[in-house]
Amino acid sequence: MLILKPGQALNLWHKAMLAQVRDDDPDLTTRQMAILLTVYLDPPPHTVRGLAAQLDVTKPVITRALDTMGIMGLVARRRDERDRRNVLVQRTVDGAEYLQRLGDLIADEAIETT
Amino acid sequence: MLILKPGQALNLWHKAMLAQVRDDDPDLTTRQMAILLTVYLDPPPHTVRGLAAQLDVTKPVITRALDTMGIMGLVARRRDERDRRNVLVQRTVDGAEYLQRLGDLIADEAIETT
DNA sequence: ATATACTGTTGCAGAACCGTAACGAATTGG
């Protein structure tokens, strides 16, 4: 149970956005970030269809976001051997590190936020 | 002084991203969001050059983001009459409401976040 | 075996964004 006033929330959001924009790596889109966080924070397995349903977007959006983030090394794909139609989205070491840094960053800025 | 553990921070970020993706309005890019928050949270005046310097991006990025967000009604432009080379970025009622909703949303989800 | 349903992917045209460079308008300085 965490108390956060709307004004504090915006300040926090602001700092986190600024940090994202200012660093050199290309920004993830909002959709890519939502997918990444879902894969790492919600329990597996994660399929293309499942992610599309949860985010309320079309399947090609998921496929392409996985392409991009796969190249970046943030997620990996593997065929489901039990039902070979499915693709299982898997976590990677790089992705875990990326999100850990993000979490630390937001937490640090929360402390500085009045 | 706000204590927020990295794990909580990611959960909060996740929920906020999901809410952004799922609603119907088109998502703002990370840069657009950073600009919008800066305009509304930092004290005016805001110029194209100043915003570009603060976000460490080029001026055309700011111009285009202002174009897009101007069409959405989230910000407005006005010529600086003291120095007519400058453009002053101004807040709008719609933009204020948009950010207020965003702040409330994050704050609400913070409470639900373990 | 054949038809049906379901998975994820790809093709295509359109829109948005990016970075660099050039530009017109306004101001400042010699």
Place this chain on the structure above:
DNA sequence: CCAATTCGTTACGGTTCTGCAACAGTATAT
């Protein structure tokens, strides 16, 4: 008054994302 500077914008070419529709591959049911 004219050159140099500063401001924001626009032009260009390239990349990425989007939405929709069609697609091949796999599983299921008749």
